[in-house]
Amino acid sequence: MTLLRGTLPVARRVLLSLRGDxxxxxxxxxxxxxxxxxxxEVFTRPETVAHIMLAVFVFFLTYILxxxxxxxxxxxxxxxxxxxxxxxxxxxVTGYVLGYGLLATVQSIVLLVSGIYFLNxxxxxxxxxxxxxxxxxxxTALGIGVLVSLFAENEFQAIQFxxxxxxxxxxLGGTFMPVEDLPIYLExxxxxxxxxxxxxxxxxxxxxxxxxxxxWIALGALGAFTVVSLAVASVVVRRAR
Amino acid sequence: xxxxxxxxxxxxxRREFGSVTALDGVDLDVDGPRIVGVAGPNGAGKTxxxxxxxxxxxxxxxxxxxRATDSLxxxxxxxxxxxxxxxxxxxxxxxxVRENVDFFARLYRVADRATAVDRAISFVGLSDRADDRVSDxxxxxxxxxxxxxxxVHDPDVLILDEPTVGxxxxxxxxxxxxxxxxxxxxxxxxxxxxxxxxxxxxxEVLFLRNGRVLAYDAPERFLEETGTxxxxxxxxxxxxxxxxxxxxxxxxATEGVFA
Numbered sequence: 205m206t207l208l209r210g211t212l213p214v215a216r217r218v219l220l221s222l223r224g225d226x227x228x229x230x231x232x233x234x235x236x237x238x239x240x241x242x243x244x245e246v247f248t249r250p251e252t253v254a255h256i257m258l259a260v261f262v263f264f265l266t267y268i269l270x271x272x273x274x275x276x277x278x279x280x281x282x283x284x285x286x287x288x289x290x291x292x293x294x295x296x297v298t299g300y301v302l303g304y305g306l307l308a309t310v311q312s313i314v315l316l317v318s319g320i321y322f323l324n325x326x327x328x329x330x331x332x333x334x335x336x337x338x339x340x341x342x343x344t345a346l347g348i349g350v351l352v353s354l355f356a357e358n359e360f361q362a363i364q365f366x367x368x369x370x371x372x373x374x375x376l377g378g379t380f381m382p383v384e385d386l387p388i389y390l391e392x393x394x395x396x397x398x399x400x401x402x403x404x405x406x407x408x409x410x411x412x413x414x415x416x417x418x419x420w421i422a423l424g425a426l427g428a429f430t431v432v433s434l435a436v437a438s439v440v441v442r443r444a445r
Numbered sequence: 446x447x448x449x450x451x452x453x454x455x456x457x458x459r460r461e462f463g464s465v466t467a468l469d470g471v472d473l474d475v476d477g478p479r480i481v482g483v484a485g486p487n488g489a490g491k492t493x494x495x496x497x498x499x500x501x502x503x504x505x506x507x508x509x510x511x512r513a514t515d516s517l518x519x520x521x522x523x524x525x526x527x528x529x530x531x532x533x534x535x536x537x538x539x540x541x542v543r544e545n546v547d548f549f550a551r552l553y554r555v556a557d558r559a560t561a562v563d564r565a566i567s568f569v570g571l572s573d574r575a576d577d578r579v580s581d582x583x584x585x586x587x588x589x590x591x592x593x594x595x596x597v598h599d600p601d602v603l604i605l606d607e608p609t610v611g612x613x614x615x616x617x618x619x620x621x622x623x624x625x626x627x628x629x630x631x632x633x634x635x636x637x638x639x640x641x642x643x644x645x646x647x648x649e650v651l652f653l654r655n656g657r658v659l660a661y662d663a664p665e666r667f668l669e670e671t672g673t674x675x676x677x678x679x680x681x682x683x684x685x686x687x688x689x690x691x692x693x694x695x696x697x698a699t700e701g702v703f704a
Contacts, residue, residue: 209521213551217537220548224539224578281533285594288499288529289552290521 210291214299215306218273222307228269232311236261237318244322254323255410256379258315258334259341259402262308264370266342270304270349271362278353283441297438300350301343308342309335328412333419337405340426344398347433354440373399378407401425449526449601450512451633452476453498458507460493460656467493469656470507475635475649478628482647482664483637484676489653491637492532495606498635499529511602525553528600532607536590538580542571545579546593553598565597568623584611592620596627603627605636609643621646641676652680659683 222228243257244250277283286296312335319325327334352369356362376390377383377399386394394400405422407413455473459466468490475481483491496502498509500516509516514523536545546562555561566575569589574582579590592608603624609617621643624634628648636647644650645664652659660667660683664676671682 206521210552213548216551217540217544217548220544221537221539224537224541224544280538281531281535282537284496284501284533285529285531285535286552288501288524288527289549290524290554291552292521 207292208295208298210286210289210295211298211302214286214291214296215302218300218303219306221273222303232265232269232307233314236265236311236314237322240315240318240322250323251325251411254319254325255406256403257323258319258325258410259337259406260374260379260399261315262311262338263341263345263399263402265311266304266308266345267349267352267370268363268366269307270300270346271353271356271365272359273304274300274350274353275356275359275362279358287441293438293441296441297350297434300437301346301434304346305339305342308339312338325410327410329409329419333409334406336423337402337409337426340423340430341398341402344426344429344433347430347435347437348398350437351433351440370399373397376400378403398426398429401429448631451478451601451631452511452513453481453602453633453635454510454513455494455498456508458494458497458509459505460490460497460502461505467656468497468504471653471656471658473651473658473661475633478631478633479648480624480628480634480636480646482644482650483635483653484641484644484650484680485639485653485659487639488655489639490656491639491653492606493656494653495529495604495635495637498604499527525598526601528595528598528603530591530595530603530605530608532610534587534591536579536587536594539578541576541578542566542582542586542590542593543575545590546597549594550597555598561597561599565593568596569593570619585613585616588612589616601632603632603634603636605634607637607639609638609640617643641680644676650676652683654684654687659687 240257243253247253316331316334348369352365353362356365376386376394377397383391383394383400401422404414404418405426408419408422453473453475455471458468458471460468471490471494483494485491493502497504498511498516500519503517511519511527512523514520537548540548543562543566546565547558550558550562566572569592571586571589571593574586579587582590588608588611595603595605609620612620624636628634638644647664649661649663650667651661667676667679668674671679673679673682
C-alpha cells in the first residue's frame with residue numbers, strides 16, 4: 205500500500221488537468237480520426253499503411269503529452285511539492301501510468317473506430333491484441349517522455365526532441381522498409397527501438413503477416429521496454445538530488 | 446494525546462552546487478511552537494536550506510532533521526505532518542482552486558476532506574473564487590491557492606518559502622495573522638523572507654548570508670544588541686560586526702528589497 209501511495213490522486217489529477225485543457229483533449233480525440241480520414245483519401249490502398257498509423261499514433265501522442273506534462277510539473281514546481289508530500293515515487297509514476305494509460309486507451313478506441321470506418325481495417329488476430337500492443341507502446345512512450353522531459357528546459361525543447369527521439373524510429377522501424385532489409389549498421393539500431401516492435405506486432409495483428417513467434421517477440425520486447433522505461437522514470441523522479 | 450513533535454534540527458550543514466557553496470556550515474535547533482524567520486538577501490541560501498530540510502536536496506555534508514527524523518529518511522507518516530509552500534507557483538493552472546486544494550488533501554489523506562478543503566480555501570479568502578481555474582486568477586490569488594494547498598492537512602511543521610512575495614500589504618498582514626494563529630495552535634512555522642520588515646513578525650530570526658549563519662535570535666534582541674530601530678539597520682550592523690562590509694549586492698538589496 206505504501207509502495208503505491210499517491211497513485212490514485214495523481215491519476216485523478218492527470219485526468220482533471222486534461223479535462224481542464226480542452227485543446228489537448230481535442231488533440232487526443234479528434235486529430236487521430238481526422239488524420240486517418242486524410243490517409244484514407246490519399247492512399248488508393250490505405251490498408252497497406254493502416255497498421256503503421258495505428259502503431260505510431262498512440263506512441264507519438266503519449267510521448268508528447270507526458271514529456272510536456274512532466275516538464276510542466278518540473279518547471280511549475282508542482283513535482284517538488286508532490287515529492288514533499290507523503291507520496292512514493294513508484295506511486296507517482298504509477299499514477300501517471302494510470303492517467304495516461306486511460307487516455308491511451310481512449311485514443312486507441314478512436315483509432316480503432318476510425319480505422320474500421322475510414323480504412324476498412326480488419327483485424328486478422330483480434331482486437332484484444334491490438335489494445336494490448338497500443339497500451340504497451342503507450343507505456344514505453346510514457347517512460348521515454350518522462351526521461352526526455354528531464355533533458356528539456358522548456359516546452360519548445362521537448363518538442364525539439366521529436367526529430368531526435370521519434371522520427372528515426374518511425375523511419376527505420378519497418379515503416380518504409382522491412383527492418384531486415386536495412387543496412388546492417390541501421391538494422392541493429394532499429395532492433396533496439398520500440399516502434400520497430402510496435403509495427404511488427406501490428407503487422408501480425410492487423411495484416412496476419414509473420415508467425416505467432418513474431419508477435420511474442422514484439423510483445424516481449426515492448427514489455428521489456430515498458431519495464432525499463434518506467435523503472436528509469438521512477439529513478440528520474442527521485443526525491444533528493 | 447501528547448503534543449506532536451515539532452522540531453527542526455540542522456547540524457553543520459553544507460551544500461555545494463558545483464563550485465558554488467550555497468550552505469556553508471549552518472546550525473539550527475528549534476523545538477516547540479513558534480515562528481522562525483529565515484532572512485537574508487537573494488542567494489543567501491534560504492531556499493537551499495528549506496529544500497534540504499524537506500529531503501528534496503541531499504546535503505554535501507552535515508545533516509538535518511525534522512520531527513527528529515533525518516530529512517533523507519522522512520517516512521510518509523512524517524511527511525503527513527509537514528506542510529510546504531515553495532517559492533514557485535506550484536499549483537496546477539488547468540485545475541480550479543478547489544481541485545488543487547482537494548488534490549493535496551487526497552495526497553495527504555485528509556479525513557473529512559470536503560470540510561478541510563472548504564476551510565483551507567476560506568482561510569486564504571478565496572471562497573468566492575473556489576471554482577475558478579487557477580489560470581484565471583491574479584498572482585496574489587495564485588499564491589493564496591498555494592498556501593491553502595500547504596495548509597489543508599493541518600500540519601504541525603509548516604515550511605514556507607517566501608510566502609508573501611507579490612502580495613499587497615493588507616494581504617500580507619492577514620497571512621501573518623494566520624501564521625500566528627497556527628503557532629498558537631501548536632505548530633512550528635519556518636518562513637523564509639527577504640523583506641526584513643517582515644522578519645520582525647517572527648519569534649526568532651535566522652540571518653543567513655552567503656550560506657552562513659550571521660546571527661540567530663529574537664528580533665527585539667537584535668535591535669537591543671545593535672542599538673538600532675529596525676531589522677534592516679540591525680542586519681547592516683551585524684554585517685559590520687562580522688568584519689564584512691556589506692557588498693554591492695547587499696546595498697542593492699537593502700535599498701530595493703529590504704526597503
